[in-house]
Amino acid sequence: MANGENQNPNPNPIEATPGAAARTITLKTADGEIFEVEEAVAMEFATVKSFFEDDAVSATTPMPLPNVSGSALSRVITYCRRSLEIRSKLPSPSPAASAAEAVGEGDLEAEKTAKQERKDFEAEFLKDESNEDVKELILAANYLNIKELLDFLCRSVAVRIQNKSVEYVRKFFAIEGDYTPEEEARMREENAWAFEGVDED
């Protein structure tokens, strides 16, 4: 891939030059799986993007992802593909018009539809995923540095640990409590109000 292409400031890869759709990037996961990913999707991963921005790296080099499993990557790709699709339905803001003028009635409508579509898709996306899967995804999203997905996963994690006991949350984050029993008892007392109405495990 030409490096000039990579430095293109256009943040929306969907609008990249014709022929870009054909380009793929090869990613190799921790468990040795090889993924051929459309460039537009792969460029959503900030980590991958900056890897290929390095002049020394040829576009044909498979990029190793030592922190991401094949199963996680395939989910991440599914998310990013859909996310790009939804985003492409949004009207692209024209740089000529001022921000206020650019938002017409139709644009607002499109924005609303896209927002709802994203909401529905996200609600479905993690419906059957276990806590373990969500955790694996959040680590992958963090490693690949995909802001949108990471934000969505953080929100999902918050929902999953809300109103749960300290023990449950410790288990979720794989945290070992390192307070002495006395310290912990004191802290519980100091924050007694925060322990009102917590769910049973």
Added chain:
Amino acid sequence: MDESGLNQSSKKHKLNEEQGIVDGNTKCLENLPEEILRYIISLLPTNDAVRTSILCKRWEYLWTSIPNLGFKIGSKAKRKLFMNFVERVLLLHDSSDIKQFILYCDVLHDGDASRIKAWISSAVRHNVQELVFKLNISEEQFSLPHCLFTCVTLTKLRFYIPCVLKLPPTIYFTNLKILSVRNVTFSDDHSTQKLFSGLPVLEEMFLVDCIWVNLTAVSISSPKLHCLVIIDDEENSNDEDGCQVMIFGPGLKTFTYYGPLCNDYCLYNSCSLERVVINFDPRKTARQVAYRMYRLLSGLSTVKKLKLSSGAVEGIDLSVNCKNADAILDPVPPCFLSHLRCIKVYCCAEVQNQLLHPLVGQVLEVLSFRFSCLFLNLPFLAGRLRVHCSGITSTLMRPEG
């Protein structure tokens, strides 16, 4: 994601970084960068966020940068725990901004009042943007800290304070866009006027169940105000003259009024007004009230959509009758002659017949004054109307234009 959140976390990942290479520990979220952990905590309700301090030592103070703080007292028995908790959270919160501060609690004595004021001041010092209070006050009057009334960062302020609210001498909300005042007894003309005059960029105002008895005349005149909602409680209406409320709303688009018209509300200069809802229940129908109704309608010069309750219809009728014997709105309020495209009347099933008959008579008069469309959501009347106003409109539900 919004402007806060993970922005600061987008540090570049380098492949050669020796971070968390896959081993048995892949799924250990402890490996996540601290800013992501903080972000997750910030998405939790305040109680949950503070509870994370008990997970382990690393997490002890992670919650202290949460931007949204919400405290709502549940059972009164746990009051002391609640008060101590709020205080503790505010004391431990780090120097980062508090975006939103919500407080629902009872104010039982002076000691409480001064504590609560200190909390509010603390939020103001943390550049608070949105404040919501529901304070059940047992005293006759209450004041909020003075610094609140000149808070530069505040964009939304909503409060329920059911007593006389004492206001400070200086009020200027540089950035306040939304103000909602509930159950407050306004103390006097002068200070209330200061409040209404210190809102240079206000866009939405809600005055709900407030008590106006101490006031004789005030004006509301925020240039950017586009939505005004006033709800008056029947019980709070005084039989006396009421307050004269002058509303100068050059940018006002919607105006909603619910209540017995215990005050004289008048709109001036409302040349952008498009939608008006008047839900008026004249249990004590009086000449005075009818006159107020007429005055209110007279201020609606550019309204396109008018939604009236059956009571308001009755109010029009009364205002007409007491205006002159010919039962014509005279002079006809300007919107009836120019902009009004849609009148919506909603009625209780039992009274609609009696109430609408005079209206229909009335509206027909007005129809002949260039209504382009009349919309009554009552099919049994529709037939009747068509007969009477054929030639003006053949369909009773026709959109503008």
